[in-house]
Amino acid sequence: MSGNNVHSHTITALVQDRPGVLTRIASMFRRRGFNIASLAVGKSEQAQLSRMTFVVDSDSDDIVEQVTKQLHKIIEVVKVSDLSKEDIVARELALVKVRAQTASARSEIIQVVELFRAKIVDVAADSVAIEVTGDEDKIESILTLLRGFGIVEVMRTGRVAMVRGKKAPLKTGEAKSRASTRGG
Amino acid sequence: MKRTGAQIVCESLIKEGVDVVFGLVGGAILPLYQTLPEYPQLKHIMVRHEQCAAHAADGYARVTGKVGVCFATSGPGATNLVTGLATALMDSVAMVAITGQVPRAAIGKDAFQETDVTGVTLPVTKHNYLVMDPKDLAATIKEAFHLARTGRPGPVLVDIPKDVQQEEVDYRYPDSVDLPGYKPHLTGHPTQIKRAAKLIAEAERPIILAGHGVIISKAYAELKELAEKAQIPVITTLLGISGFPENHVLSVGMPGMHGMAYANIAIDRSDLLIAIGMRFDDRVVGRVSDFAPRAKIIHIDIDPAEIGKNVKTTVPLVGDAKRVLAALNRQVEHQERGEWIKQIDVLKREHPSHEIPISDKVLPQYVVNQIWEATGGNAIIVTGVGQHQMWAAQHYYYTKPASFVTSGGLGTMGFEVPAAMGAKVGKPRDEVWAICGDGGFQMTLQELATIVENKIDVKLAIFNNSFHGMVRQWQEIFYKKSYVATKLFNPDFVKLADAYGMTGLRVTNKEEVRPIIDQARAVKGPVLIDFVVESEENVYPMIPAGTSVNEMLEAPLPGLHLVDSKDSST
Structure with missing residues (x-):
């Protein structure tokens, strides 16, 4: 394709x-x-x-x-x-480890994190780990900004999605009753 | 009540109506084998290679409409089943394969004769199971049979570790299965049935394309009713052969690469195709963009994934062929299509694809024709794959349902001998002929021992042209007669028959063909006939792979080189 x-x-x-x-x-x-x-x-x-x-x-x-x-x-x-x-809600979660060797780098990173409503989930002497949730565009955007500091590692979950509003998921009971009506 | 795993397997098989199992023993399946004497209702036929256990179960299933069952041991025993499972999956054949596995504690340790059998067979089965708890055995076998025979049938494999076969647990055979994700859709959608009936009423040049689904769902009467009521000519695919009587005035033969010229031209001219239980295989369709360019398509199939997979469909009808046709017939009006039927009659006269060339030599087409005459068209014909398969499809006239058994989808050479064996075991009162290629025959000939040992009365007709004939034909047409790796050195087949203790006969000239066939038929028991046929005869008509009816070769053309080798696909 x-x-x-x-x-x-x-x-x-x-x-x-x-x-x-x-x-x-x-x-x-x-x-x-x-x-x-x-x-x-x-x-x-x-x-x-x-x-x-x-x-x-x-x-x-x-x-x-x-x-x-x-x-x-x-x-x-x-x-x-x-x-x-x-019409769906689609989200992905990413963990991003970024180099943060100086105080100024660290504070700039914190600004980016706040801007994206992300979270710092781990701080080490020379790096921080960031958790960010959103659609792929949002994650791509924060990665673009963080790239300047030096990305050490990225871990992404891939998209999870569900339909907005009304629709209820299929219940197990429903599945069972379908099974029993199956014919040959 | 307490039962060992092996006893549970046997009792479950009996509950499922199994009366015969084809198999080959080995270490990991020994507990099951050692239990067989307790269950004399289960007849076991020992094959000489596991591939043939699967093919025999396949042949048995195709002619009886029941589930074919085969046993094999772990490792090499199970891997030998793979070709047979793949053959059955491609042709939608109901089969349950039971394999022994190394004991649970040894799994994953590369134990002796260990293979990840559920992993290996995953893409060649409808579903498979590794049973790690003997308490799950009965329910698993129940599910396996249910999956194998319902919906679009297919092979299901159950892999059972040796110690699971040995362990004793409480046994009760379940009444139902719990498969929330499996619900075959059996009846066509009423709106689509209405739309289909409307298209049929409006069509001027409709054609029915009947496939294996007609035979699997036993929709013979419904198909005939539709054809006769709405006066629609019927083409049967390779696997659909015998689903509609070929002596019927509306029968138009087989389509596709080696189909009848008039059938392919009729499809080309048609304005409505009613496809029933067939999947628009590339050997039928050729180049998709040139296939039936004037036709709308009604596609009836039990497998929703087949609809829209290869060709665009106007009206999709997911369901069991028998039920959908019955519902459709209630809405279809009587119609006359004198003009269209006449057109097809003219096509049949102008393109006599059934004609056998006049020759003093032993032409393979003539041999098929003589087998047909001698058997009165009443035999079950089982074939291998290649030229002999196409001639058997073209020159025998099938009028009896499920009387043509062939490996269509996978194209498995060597299928013929074991499948004929299975067919005869399934239908002992029917005359069974295996039309064998000399190449394919040598892939499974060890089963002559099984045939003789079990007195399985099959007639094996070897079409001996000393070539892998179909490939040679491609080399002749597409590779300027460069016969690479197709010339066959053959043993003396008659002596081979003799060595196995069966009657062997040979035909080397035309006058002998019929007398030898008659002689073979008079023998009570298996007979091998070595028909030494014309070695460079070709199958016509031929639509080269990936082309259309416009590029059809109807008859031999001297010095023909169609296209450069790089242009010919598979």
Whole structure:
């Protein structure tokens, strides 16, 4: 895929916590040639179910449709939502370790941190660690400013996202009743 | 009640209606094997290579519509299954493979005959399991069978450590499965069915493309009703062959690379394709942009991911072919399409793709034709992959459902002998012929021992042209007859049959073809026939890979060199 029409699409999936489920998903993306820009996984509000957020870069809605369909084919994937056209809240968390060898550097860094409503989470003799949350643009902006001080290490979680307002997530009970109505 | 893991496996298999298992023993699966004598209902057929256990289970499943089952041990036993699993996945065949694994404590330690089997088979199974707790065994096997046979069928592998097979636990077979993420959609959406019926009513030149899904869902009657009611000609894909009787006036044969010229031209002229249980494989479609350029497409498939994957669809209909067609038939009106049917009849006359060249030599097409005549079209035909496969598809006329068994998606050479074995075990009263390539035959010929040992009455017809024929044909057409690595040195197949203790016959001239076929049919028990056929015969028509019907080669052209080698893709 190439060209200027590449958009990032946010897809979320509710998956069963089973050994190998991440391998299955990663393997599907790899063998079908889909690109994952980022992937975040964590427990959901329901026991034994995790929620994943994928960011897929693609210039074609057809590819995104295939990604969601192929994801859904994986047995442990309970629900897939393409949030590309939804009104969503999307956030990413980054930990950034920056050189701060002088008092003036340290105070300038503190200013940047306040400006971005970030947090200093660790201070060492010659560096500070910053925690920043926001969308990718915000994180890119603070990284641009911090680069001047000398970035030692960056750790990013990848995007997590949910639809704003009304929509409730799929309940386990609902999932169970779906299972029992399945036919041959 | 208390049962060992091995007993749980056997009792679960019986609960699932399994009566035969194809397998090969080994250390890690020994506890399961040692338990088999307690369950005489489970007939075990010992193959000579695990690949053939999977292919035999596959052949069994395709002709019976039941789940085929195979056993293998850990490590090399399980890795040998991989080709068979991949074959079954590509062709949507219901199969459950049970493999032994090293004991739990040894997993991850590179133990003797240890392989990460669930890892290795992940992309070639519909789903797989490693059972680490014997208490999960019964539910896992229940799930495995459910997944294998429902929705879009496929192979499911259950890997069981040796000590899980040995441990004793409470056993109760569950009544239901708990798979919240798995819910095959079976009935078509009513709005889409309405839209499809409207398109059918408006179409002037509709064509049905029937695939394997018709056979899997046993939608024969529904397909016939739709075709007859709305007067729509029916093309069957390679795997759809035998889903619609080929002696029916509306039958238009096979499409694609080696399909009938008239079938491909009909698709090209069509204004509506009704695709049923097929997935627009590249061997059917060729160059996507030139495929059926005038046609809207109704795509019926149980797998939503197939819709829109290869071609754009006008009306998507996700569901089981039988149910969707039944619902569609209720909304489709009787129609006459005299003009379109007549056009296709003219195409059939102008492009007689079924014609066999007149020759004194033993032409492979003629051999297929004679097997068809001798068996009255009633045999189950199992093929390998290559030229003989295409001739078997073209020159045998299939009228009996599920009577053509072939590896379409993966194109697995060597499939024919073990799959024929499985087909015969599944349908013991049917006459089963394996149409074998001389190349593919030598990939799985060790199963002659299994066939003779178990008195499996299959007729093996080797199409012996001393070449990897299909590749040679590509070399002739695309590589200026540079026959690299395609000439075959063959053993004396008749002596080989003799060595295994089965009847071996040879045909070297045309006059012998029919008498030898008749002689083989008269033998009670397996027979191998070495048909020494014309060595450089080509399969026509041919649409070169990645091209369109406009580039079709209908008949041999002298000194033909189509394109430079670098232009020909797979």
